[in-house]
Amino acid sequence: MISLWFVIGLPFLASLISLILSVQVKRRNVYAFISAATFAASLIAALPSLKALTEGQIPQGVLPWVPSLGINLSLRMEGLGAMFTVLILVIGFLIAIYANGYLQADDPPARFFGALSLFGGSMVGVVLSDDLIALCIFWELTTISSFLLIGYWFHRERARYGAYQSLVVTALGGLALLAGVLMLGYASGSFEWSQILQVSEKVKKHHWFTPALLLILLGSFTKSAQFPFHFWLPNAMEAPTPVSAYLHSATMVKAGVFLLAKFHPLFHHHPLWFPLVGGVGLLTMLWASYVALHQRDMKALLAYSTVSQLGFMTALLGLGTEEGAAAAVLVLLTHAVFKAALFLSAGIVEHETHTRLFDELGGLAKEMPVTSTFAVIAAAASAGLPPLNGFLGKEFAFEAAHHFAEKTHSSLLLFLLTIASIFTASYSYRFAWEVFFKRPPQPYTRVHEPKEFLRLPVILLGSLCVLMGIAASWFVQPLFSIGASTVSEAVPKVKLWHGFGVPFFMSLVAIFGGALVMAARKLLTDLHLRLPQWNGDKSYDLLTKGLLNGAELLTNTLQSGSLRRYLWITVAFVIVGTASLLLQGGWFKFPAIQPVPPTTIVLSAVLVTAAILTAVFQTKRLLAVFSLSIVGVMVIAHFILLSAPDLALTQLVVEVATLLLFLAVLVFLPKEIADREPPAAKWQDAALALFVGIGVTTLLLSIFAFPFETVSRYYYATAKELAGGKNVVNVILVDYRGYDTLGEITVMGIAGLGIYSLIRLRRRLTETKSEKDEPVYIDLPPEHWTLGAQGKGSTPLIMTVARIVLVPGLLVGLYLFWRGHNAPGGGFIAGLVVAALIGLQYIAFGENRVRRAFHVNYRVLIALGWLSALLTGIGAFLLGFPFLTSGYRYWHLPILGEIEIPSAMFFDLGVLFVVAGVVLMVLSLLGESARLERARETAEIKADERAKAR
Amino acid sequence: MTTSQVFGQWWRLRVRALIALGLLWCLLNNRLSLSEFALGVLFGAFVLWLTKGFRHERIWLEREWKAIFLLSDFLKQMVIANFQVARIVLSPKINLRPALFVLPLELDNDVAITALGNMITLTPGTLTIDVAPDRSVLFVHCIHTEDVDATRKGIKESFERPLKEVLRCSPKRVS
Amino acid sequence: MEWVVSFFLLFGSFFAFIGALGLVRMPDFYTRMHTPTKATTLGSIGILLASTIYFTAHTGQLNILEPVIILFLFLTAPIGAHFLSKAAFRLGVKPLVQTLIEKLPPDSSPELAEQKSKDVSN
Amino acid sequence: MELQVAIVIGTLFATGIYLLMRRNTFSLLLGLSLLSHGINLFILASGRIRMNAVPVLDGGKVSLTGMKDFVATLPQQYADPLPQALILTAIVISFAVTAFAAVLVYRTYTYAKTESTNLEQNEPHSEPEGGEGAWKP
Amino acid sequence: MEAVMQHAPILPVLVPLTVTILMLLFFRDNLRAQRTLSIASSLLLLVFVTFLLVKVNAEDVIVYRLGNWQPPFGIVLMVDRLSVIMLYLCAITGLASLLFACGELDERREKTHFHPLFQLLIMGINGAFVTGDLFNLFVFYEILLSASYGLLALGNEPYQLRATVQYLVLNLVKSTLFLFGVAALYGVLGTVNMAHLSQRIAILDNNAQRILVDAAGFVLLTVFSIKAALVPLFFWMPDSYPAPAAAVGAMFAGMMTKVGVYSLARVFSLVFHGTESWAGNWVLPISAITMVGGVLGAVAQTNFRRLLSFHITSQVGYMVMGIGLFTPAGLGAAIFYIAHHILVKAGLFLIAGIAEKLSGEKDIREMGRLIRHPMTAGLFLIAGWSLAGVPPLSGFWAKLFVIKEGLQLHAYYAVLAALLTGLLTLFSMTKVWVMAFWGGEAKRLKQVPATMIGGAVFLVAFSVIIPIVAEPIWRFCEVAGKHLTDPELYIRAVLGSEDIMARARP
């Protein structure tokens, strides 16, 4: 039915409009009007559906959402949902009107009414959804809007606390509900409630039936503030009172009850149903009504009373009988009306007197007679006095309980209900007495009847309390019939008078017993205060605090800031994982060892020694760097031994560049630091490192042991004829896997750009604290180490050789480049040779002089290198081939003869440019930095001297 | 400067350099052929153009035969030096009388000084440690000498004088 | 041919070894400087000659990359040594006690003189 | 050869990791270098150890031309060229990153005034007011 | 047009590189031109990726042979639905972050290679998404990492530099492990092409070699887990992401870990398909630990961006859970989750950037009543709650799909972890709201440029849009997931029917 979409959509629309208007419009009336009008319009839109419902049809509508997973936005207006819809929209309408009077000038209206409408829509969504996933969605939305409304006055710390707490608790339930719903969905094959009900036998046999029940109960109990999750509701009273009345009394908190009622047909035969639902409900009812009596804050009293009434409804549903469920629906209906009236009148009281504490109130019957009248009526209804609607509901409920007791031959239930009702009556009396009749502690000034906006809803609801009682068949029966039809096949008639039976006796005991308790209230409260206090808040705080502390501990242990620990965990992870796989055994095989001249063993031994020396000397940095150089030389030797001349060449130039770089950086660092690490740590690390080393060695040996098949033969087979090169490694590099090389020079260039930024984004040096685990610097004689060292950094000999070597050296570089495709060499090596030779000029002449002699913008050089490589690759596009498709061609030139030029050469040229550009850029930048540093130091020294001279 | 002088200088400097680079290219490529040489000259020219900012003075060789004589003498000395070193190193007890002495220079250009310095380093028991910033003296270490003056004289006679004749240098280019 | 190559190989490696041995046996830094720079360089040259002869004979065509290497060695090996010993000298690495240290002529640079007097006073 | 190469690689890994775990930034550079040597040799070794088998096509070797009789094994005189090509890429990359790391270490020392690799928890991350003014002119 | 489009798979890599080259050649000091080029690049990428989308819908797997070499000898690009989604996300996140950066960065920082580095970061990320070669994946990892080093340190703040040191070292260790894994695989199988590796593993008959392959697989699993910042290997992230500019942080937060998740999905579904049941044995348990561990980390934080960083870890846990389930729907859910999370997390980082700019503070306790800037507040509510899985925002659906599949496969502990994490995420995000937006002292707020807001709005909008079009996106993701479970599809596309090496076997 199309109108269903209006019912649910209009409040959302109102919310959206409020949000949009909030940019410009500030007037409260506008928003209140939008909100109230849409509630009204929504109610009107619901009328055709309600009519259809009474005619025996079930209005529904489906909007596919994720149909492939069976998730749809499907609405279905069943009886209970219809009753709730009316309740939500009617009370929502009244609340919107009331709030317009309630809010103050400096309360931003858009946020309030926007959230209120959002809630209205979501709540209607909850009660109308047939698709359980959609129900969960709306369910969470009610939580969210409740959060926003509780925190409406966010400048109050209690409001923030209450909002946060309510969100956490109800969201916990929401997630449980979702899980339960998912389980139901899988058990039944559908998320549509109407479908699930049809296969309920199948669902009941499914092994997820019980878990689903438990999860759904958790959802319901948290939402309806059932023990032990009740504690959030009193804290939610920080919300503006209309919100308390609407969400936290009349509607939202009843969503849990709604859920129990909705799922009642499926679950009520489950053996856990009565003990859990009935037990929790009764306990909540008893506990909360008792606690309500002792509250100092009138809203807290109302909050606990709500909790208690919710417990009542839950308990009734827990009976598992259709009659009980119907009673729950009736109690729900009546409670919504009188509790809303009570809240709204409490709101008026607070609005007028600016206090909520009983101690500071009293005698308001004189100051605001109209309000008081209706408030007292509502309180009387709450106490269960005939002929009001409270009495109506209670009688019905007691009757249902009585039947249940007869069936189970136990009157404990009746006894407990009576006790709870006594407390209920007594706190209702207390509310009326202390606020309206008791002598006020001090005379009021400027307290009077409120504006019409505020009063009207109270009058309406208060009157309704009476009307529902005395004219139940008019004011209750139609809606009740619709609502109860979901839980009960035959809907009973409601009537005020059930005769002098057990129920009436119970009511009587409650009404008079309540009066007695009220009289002895002071005594009871004293007694209560002497008992050990249990407080849900405290548990919640303890829990969250524990969570925070635990989380902090965990985080500080893991994310401790210690790189060493990070590495330990990472390495240990790898070791444990691989070891767990390798422990299966059978993987290790010792390979056949190829014989070698014993001299190569010397090379390996030197390498091992030098590597260990590097580790040992790490605090004596120069030594360590030189040890590292020895390692480098030996690695080069190994490359040669293992038939990899290209690698040897590359490593060689890289080695030179690395040494240059490390020393250039070491210029700025302490040359030696004290070794303050505890030896134990070092031994631990060494042990771990040894473990890693042994692991790598064994793994490698085992890999050696197996025969080897590889794709590489292809390269030998095709390098010459398809790629035009004889140096297979180079051909792979620039052709078969040229894309890797493009990536490699990109990395190179990026590093260059990054280094440029690191050096050129100079900052003012600021004094910062020294840290506790800072290495201690050994004071070496300054003339040895600091930038101010004595002596020229160059000699004519160096300069001359640097100059002389440059031209032939560059030719060698060109040679390595030119021949790279056919012999060891290539763009990278050539680039580094070029860089090393020009770097030599930097060393011999200094950065300043070279810059004047050699006008190259290194960043442009890098870009040109990239461009060259890129264009070589893109060139293939023109011929319709993929990126980097190469070609080669022989050119016949006069004198020069036949020259082979593969397109890959231009690619390699790009490599050369990038490499040379980056290395030279780094060297010149570091040189520039050193020069500036020295200038700074010199300036400082001079300034010092000048200061001393004065 | 006359045309012929300009041409002469161009000839002496550029063409010889290009020929040398062409030859170097042939050596590198292990192939003595005209096409290889031509390619070398081409690349050499490119390199020369690239590095033009780095050249400060122009040097050339004169009396090439004398240069060759100097070279062979140097090689001979070098081999002898090494046998001496070997003897010292292998002798059961090393008993040395090293010296640090000053060698006044008569050379006028850095290339020659460098050549001398390198030769000193590579030959009998001597090692160039430093050059005075004003290029007036070399500071030399000698591994074993009884008579410093004789050593000094030996160096000057056998290396410095021929070098002075062989290596020529133009005044610094004004840039 | 084999004999010639073998000779040069042995010749070269012998001197290369002598150079390194000197590194162990010589008494002070400056005397230690001598052996690797001279002997090891000569050793390399010997081995390079062995190589050029071997390959020329073996492949039947001229193999002449080695002279280029020798040329570069002549140019660069002493420079490293020179600069290193200069650094050592400036850093105040002390020579052997019996080293004869000559006085500088008066007209040499003050910098050097100052440095020298410091060294002598040690 | 296999055993000694494996031991060399193991040592390089071990010393590299040991150095990375030191507490000062410069040691990181050393460790990274050793580790990259180790991994490069490991890649090379993964293509098996072949001596005197330079992957350059020249007259001396049996021709492997043609795809018709393609087999997945390499004769003893051919070293596997693919790992070599991969290592070349890896060397360049690690050189680039090491260069960046080196300059970073220097900058960390000059600007953060520290050589410690540890990072205190919850230390102030705030930058000085008005970003632009904090720069050196 | 057709001529260009046949090269569409490589264009996401080439466009950023070209733009960078142009910047460096011609516009080194022209910030306006750099910005224009950057944004043009992002838009162009969106266009090209759309072409790829059309193509991939028709062909399922697009194979592009670089250099026209026959696989497995050359490098191939391999684009499937998953790749296309990732490329889209990268382009979108990149665009938003760029817009944001134009407002956020001071001019000097922006001029000193922000734009080139950012483009190259995008290039690296895109390259990782399209490659079909394991070693090439390593190379593109390095590209994106080195760009990230540069961006992380850009500005030379002391804290930035120190964070970069740790970030760099941990990433280099990861790179080493990556190479180790690749080399070990090569040592056993003799190839680095992913499809070919898969094929070779399938015919591996020697048990010992199989164990070695498993070990190599575990090393790679570690690598991708580090990249994806899974617990207990996430150390590099929480301290580094708060360090750079928020725009950079957003790009990192959105894309970087997701590269790890992508690689995990790609490499393990394709290469290690036939080995050890890695998904159930390793990935699923790790995902559960990651979800809970990450969110516990977040709960303890008060630094806005650090808090968000911990959430990345925990959120990645959900994606990895989807991968660990390893069914079409599970993988589809993981992919859907990735899409949602990249956009929302990048958006949150941008919002954090705005909050920092507004208040001048980094700690949520100090920010003080940011609700006074309603736009930011609204954005945060949507994005933060979307992250927490509040319906009907995108995060709800993402979580729903993952949990649904987990439940169906009886992965109870993972489902429990997922639910618990959802709650704690809500707890934590709401804490931010309560402390930064509601609580604190109301100090004067500073101005925020419109481009910053614009960037954030652009990303946060997806939290609302995705739910509306959840069905088509889900179907696309599910197909993508289905393909991932079918390695034959890729092997056929890349190598054709015949295995050249199998032919050579005796």
Added chain:
Amino acid sequence: MLTQAGFVALTLLALGILCSIYRFLVGPSMPDRILALDTITTLVMSQFIVLGILQSNRHYMEAALLIALLGFISTTVAAKFLLRGSVTE
């Protein structure tokens, strides 16, 4: 003959490397150690060439060439570092 000579040569060179390592370890001064490093480089280069002769393989020659051309840069840089405390300033 050649094989034996090559073997002897390799052995001598290896012994030379060991001698240099000794010096590197013992020092005492930093220049001593740099000298040892320089010597090792040269000896390793010689080993390449010997190996090339033994294998009839000229592909190692480029490596030797580069060591001759660039090897001294390392020594020079190290020395300049000691001397001046800088490298490319």
